[in-house]
Amino acid sequence: MSPRSASVNEAMRQRSRERLLQATVELVEERGYEATTLADITKRAGSARGLVSYYYSGKRALVQSAVHRLMNRELAAALAAEPEPTDGDEVLARAIDAILGLTVTHTKLMRIHMSQILADEGFIQCPEQQRLAALLEEAVVRWGSETAREEYRLLRALLMGATVALLLPGAPMPVARLRSELFQRYRLDWQLGVPPCAQDPREPAGLPDAATPLKPA
Numbered sequence: 001m002s003p004r005s006a007s008v009n010e011a012m013r014q015r016s017r018e019r020l021l022q023a024t025v026e027l028v029e030e031r032g033y034e035a036t037t038l039a040d041i042t043k044r045a046g047s048a049r050g051l052v053s054y055y056y057s058g059k060r061a062l063v064q065s066a067v068h069r070l071m072n073r074e075l076a077a078a079l080a081a082e083p084e085p086t087d088g089d090e091v092l093a094r095a096i097d098a099i100l101g102l103t104v105t106h107t108k109l110m111r112i113h114m115s116q117i118l119a120d121e122g123f124i125q126c127p128e129q130q131r132l133a134a135l136l137e138e139a140v141v142r143w144g145s146e147t148a149r150e151e152y153r154l155l156r157a158l159l160m161g162a163t164v165a166l167l168l169p170g171a172p173m174p175v176a177r178l179r180s181e182l183f184q185r186y187r188l189d190w191q192l193g194v195p196p197c198a199q200d201p202r203e204p205a206g207l208p209d210a211a212t213p214l215k216p217a
Helices: 006-031 038-045 050-053 061-081 088-105 105-117 127-143 150-165 174-185
Strands: none
Touching: 006 038, 006 050, 006 061, 006 105, 006 150, 038 050, 038 061, 061 088, 061 105, 061 127, 088 105, 088 127, 088 174, 105 150, 127 150, 150 174
């Protein structure tokens, strides 16, 4: 029997890695961060324990990568959904809705993710995070920003702030209100993307805030 080619081996490792990330999301949502062990994750994924050590420095890095992968997949699916968006406003609206929607549907997971980012160890950059960043920056470019890198960083900060507001124990902000603030900043029509309710809660809208960026012509 001839040995497997390098490409086949890499494809198998990638599938194993995908199973690890998916198992991580499932178990952390079921049990929480502390109650989930690497042994639990590898057992659920059907992977060898050594594979985790090969790819990740520990459980914290694995969990952050798993959440970034989930965010990346949700965002990619939203941007690719039919009908395919051709207008930059629709692209940005879908991007915002994807992240806000994920926070609503995966509250426990996102609360754990945000607490880890805000911890002393800080933000872990990984391939999944880089792919997520690329999609968000592309959305800003398609929206029409002439300073896409700077605007992407601001959008990321605004989305993180909205996520924290949605997750605040005992006093969460309504998703529609947070969406309205983001949409007004980027001058997006409320009916774009996936509106959480029929009408913008701030209607009738007042004059745009002075800080509202003017979209390039």
